[in-house]
Amino acid sequence: MTAVTGKQRRSMARALSRAADASVAEVLASARGSMGVCRWIGVTGPPGAGKSSLIAALARHRLGRDGNIAILAVDPTSPVSGGAILGDRIRMEDLAHNPRVYIRSLASRTSHDGLADNLPDILEIVENAGFAEAILETVGVGQVEYAVRHVVDTTLLVLMPGAGDQIQAMKSGILETADIFVVNKADQPGARQLAVVLASVLKLKASDGQGTGDGWLPPIVSTSVQDPASVAALAEAIDRHQAWLAGRQDVGKRLEKRRAQHVESLVVRRVAEVLDQLPVELLHAPLASLYEAVVGRLTESAPSSGVAREPKERTILSR
Amino acid sequence: MTETSEAAVLRGKRILIAKPGLDGHDVGAKVIALALRDAGAEVIYTGLRKTPDYIARIAVDEDVDAVGLSVLSGSHRDLVKQTRASLEAIEAGDIPIFLGGTIPAEDWPDLYALGVQRIYTSEMPLADVIASIAETLK
Ligand code: B12
Ligand SMILES: Nc1nc2c(ncn2[C@@H]2O[C@H](COP(=O)(O)OP(=O)(O)O)[C@@H](O)[C@H]2O)c(=O)[nH]1
Ligand SMILES: [Mg+2]
Numbered sequence: 161m162t163a164v165t166g167k168q169r170r171s172m173a174r175a176l177s178r179a180a181d182a183s184v185a186e187v188l189a190s191a192r193g194s195m196g197v198c199r200w201i202g203v204t205g206p207p208g209a210g211k212s213s214l215i216a217a218l219a220r221h222r223l224g225r226d227g228n229i230a231i232l233a234v235d236p237t238s239p240v241s242g243g244a245i246l247g248d249r250i251r252m253e254d255l256a257h258n259p260r261v262y263i264r265s266l267a268s269r270t271s272h273d274g275l276a277d278n279l280p281d282i283l284e285i286v287e288n289a290g291f292a293e294a295i296l297e298t299v300g301v302g303q304v305e306y307a308v309r310h311v312v313d314t315t316l317l318v319l320m321p322g323a324g325d326q327i328q329a330m331k332s333g334i335l336e337t338a339d340i341f342v343v344n345k346a347d348q349p350g351a352r353q354l355a356v357v358l359a360s361v362l363k364l365k366a367s368d369g370q371g372t373g374d375g376w377l378p379p380i381v382s383t384s385v386q387d388p389a390s391v392a393a394l395a396e397a398i399d400r401h402q403a404w405l406a407g408r409q410d411v412g413k414r415l416e417k418r419r420a421q422h423v424e425s426l427v428v429r430r431v432a433e434v435l436d437q438l439p440v441e442l443l444h445a446p447l448a449s450l451y452e453a454v455v456g457r458l459t460e461s462a463p464s465s466g467v468a469r470e471p472k473e474r475t476i477l478s479r
Numbered sequence: 480m481t482e483t484s485e486a487a488v489l490r491g492k493r494i495l496i497a498k499p500g501l502d503g504h505d506v507g508a509k510v511i512a513l514a515l516r517d518a519g520a521e522v523i524y525t526g527l528r529k530t531p532d533y534i535a536r537i538a539v540d541e542d543v544d545a546v547g548l549s550v551l552s553g554s555h556r557d558l559v560k561q562t563r564a565s566l567e568a569i570e571a572g573d574i575p576i577f578l579g580g581t582i583p584a585e586d587w588p589d590l591y592a593l594g595v596q597r598i599y600t601s602e603m604p605l606a607d608v609i610a611s612i613a614e615t616l617k
Contacts, residue, residue, distance in 0.1 A: 167570060173542035181491070242490050243516035249537070250526045256537060265541060267521045 169262065172289050176264055179281040184430045187278060198230075198287040199402055202312030204274060204298040204337075206326070209318040210344040210385060211297050212251035217383075217391045218398075219255055219295060227292025228260045232283075234276045236299050237267045244268075248297055262291070270429055273307035274298035277429065280422040283311060306337065310421035314401045316394075318342045321350030324357045339378055339401050346382040346390060355380055376404055434458055487519030488613035495543040497525040497534040499562060502552030507580060507601065511547065511608070518609045531558065535565035538574050544616055545596070550580040556589060563594050577612060 182190070201218075203211045212233060219229050233248035246265035255261045266276040275298060276282070286294050298308050309315050317338035319327070341362070343355045358380050381397050383390040434457045442453050496512045498505060505527055512522045523541050525534060538546050546566070550558055559578060566572050578590060579599040587598055596615055599608045 170539050170542075170569070170571060173540055177493075177542045237521075238516060241487050241517045241519045243487070243519045244521045245512060245516050246521060246523045246541075249523065253526070256533065256540075262540060265521075265523055 168289075172262070172285065173264070175285050176282055179278050179285055180266065180269075180276065182278055182281065184426050184433060187281060187426060190281075198291050199293045200283065200312035200314070201293070201295045201398060202298065202308040202315045203295060203318060204308050204315065205300055205318035205342075206320075206323065207300045209300070209320045209323075211300060211318050212248040213385045214318060214342065214344055214383060214391075214394075215295050215297055216252040216255055217385045217388075218395060219252070219261060221388070221391050221395050222293060223258065223260060225292075228262070228290070230286045230289075230291040230294040231255075231261065231263045231297070232266055232286070232294065233263070233297040234266045234268055234274070234299050237269050242269075262286075262289075268299050270432060271425070273425075274300070275307050275311065275425075277425075279311060280418070280425070307421065309337075310417050313405055314339050314398055316340045316342050316398075318344050319354060319358070320345045321348045321354050324350075324354050327354070327357050327361055339376060340394070340397050341378055341380045342394060343380060343382045345384060347384040347386065351382060355382055376401065430458065486517065488609065489515060489616070490519035492520045492545070492616055493523070493541060493543045494520050494545050494547055494612075495523045495525065495534070495538050495541060496547045496549065497529055497537075497562075498527045498549050499529055499531055499534055499558040500550060500552050500554050501528055502550065502554075503527055504551035504580070505549075507551065508549035510605070511549065511579060514605050514609055515547075515612070518613065531561035531565040532568075534562055535569055535571060538566065539569055539571050543574065545575045545577055545612070547577040547579065550578065550582070553581070555580065555582055556586060556593070559590055559593050559595055575615065577615075579608075 203215055205211055215231055215233070219231060222229060231252065233246070235244055235246045235248060237244045244267035246267060249256065249263050249265055252263055256263055266279075266282070268275070269277040271277055271279075283294070283296075296308065296312055315338045317340075319342065321343075341358055343351055343358065345351060362378065362380070379397050379400075381390070381394045383394050385391070431454065434454055438454070438457070442450055445453070494515055496508050496515070498508055508524065512524045515522045523537065523543065525537060534546065534548075546562070548555075548558065548562060555578060559576065562576060563572070566574055566576075575596040576594060577597050577599070578595045582590070582598050582600055590598060597611055599611070
């Protein structure tokens with residue numbers, strides 16, 4: 161497979177902007193379909209855990225095989241100005257020189273789930289551009305983000321020393337959050353202890369018979385971005401998970417979940433659009449009437465006939 | 480009931496703030512990046528000491544509406560010329576370039592001739608810088 165070059169890069173970059181800016185109506189009008197076969201890896205975890213650095217190290221390692229790699233990194237949109245500083249790619253510098261890598265920074269915009277508006281459409285464009293593998297970095301708002309699981313094949317939760325309390329606190333949900341647990345900054349004190357805490361929590365859950373319910377036992381991989389062997393071990397864990405996925409019968413079920421997540425994100429945004437256009441007086445009406453008005457507007461005006469918001473006009477309320 | 484923040488004049492714009500060349504003065508670039516963000520722009524910051532080719536490549540991949548160069552080394556003329564050439568080499572010569580830093584007034588005519596859209600120095604109030612960029616990108 162050849163590198164993504166010249167004109168192709170620019171037209172893809174522009175297509176991604178159009179997809180990101182599309183209103184709900186525009187998304188519905190442009191029914192595409194994915195034709196690509198792309199392995200999606202999602203990377204989530206608290207800010208500073210090393211997600212961006214680790215993605216760069218992983219990509220570097222995985223460039224050893226065939227195929228191009230896309231990296232999408234989401235940073236938070238400021239709720240006040242609607243602006244954003246997109247800084248993940250600073251950690252991926254050397255990769256940006258490689259013609260087989262495409263890195264794109266995304267702002268979360270109206271999304272609150274660690275992802276970005278219209279992400280499924282964005283992923284589709286990447287897939288259709290023929291990338292073999294794509295890595296998605298979530299916002300990392302501090303709590304664990306579940307939505308990413310529905311849009312990628314393999315989810316990594318990246319933690320760093322000091323996250324022990326966090327693990328204890330989220331005991332109940334932890335198995336559901338990731339396919340692979342990564343204890344990053346293994347070169348720092350406290351990493352081993354974190355791995356031990358994590359292992360004990362995972363084991364407890366597994367013995368409850370409450371595992372992921374589908375037979376995959378998430379491994380714990382300790383990494384340090386400076387240590388290529390640890391990155392190789394992580395890459396291998398990803399391969400194992402993807403091989404395991406490929407052998408499964410329920411691909412259809414995963415696609416159903418993905419579709420459900422997609423339509424949910426559109427409905428949520430459509431509600432925000434309707435609220436934006438609501439006459440202020442209605443906000444003073446009794447709650448039941450207000451609710452009725454909103455639901456009425458949702459059903460009466462199919463978004464394609466309704467006043468689709470200017471794609472770039474986002475407002476305080478809608479995010 | 481739209482309460483769009485009035486200050487958000489750059490809503491929907493993507494802007495690359497880049498430090499080409501060898502100077503390590505990054506305060507101005509960071510100040511501008513934050514001001515642009517507060518005006519509603521999505522800002523990609525490159526970090527220090529980037530080559531013109533690298534900057535052009537990121538401008539294309541990130542589909543930015545403008546490239547902002549911050550130069551306090553005195554080599555603004557060469558760096559602007561090279562960045563322009565790098566953009567053109569990948570058919571992205573249409574992306575506008577803004578320039579800021581220590582840029583003596585006597586160099587401005589040459590820089591404009593090289594294709595710089597607007598030039599800003601520390602004498603210009605931040606609010607005016609933002610308003611001017613918003614006006615240019617409208
Ligand atoms: C602070 C400073 C330093 C700090 C830098 C710390 C840092 N991390 O940035 C330190 C002490 C490290 C330093 C070192 C040096 N410095 Co010094 N430094 C300064 C000083 C005093 C202020 C710069 C500054 O931060 N200003 C505040 C910011 C907010 O202003 P600004 O950068 O101009 O940015 C504003 C505008 O220009 C504009 N802007 C800037 N970029 C952009 C980009 C866009 C897109 C837009 C729209 C606007 C915009 O908006 C900003 C906000 O208003 C200037 C003198 C001066 N008056 O500029 C000298 C100055 C820049 N340094 C100078 C020199 C020579 C050096 C050294 C070489 C000194 C030496 N001999 O060792 C070293 C080299 C360091 C290196 N590696 O490059 C010279 C440069 C001469 C030249 N241009 O030809 C200056 C001009 C001093 C002088 N008069 O001689 N320096
Ligand atoms: N010591 C050490 N530092 C790391 C490691 N990985 C990342 N870092 C540092 O941790 C900080 C945050 O990294 P970053 O990748 O931006 O984290 P993110 O916010 O999760 O994307 C940076 O200063 C990195 O250099 C690691 O394995 N060991
Ligand atoms: Mg990051």
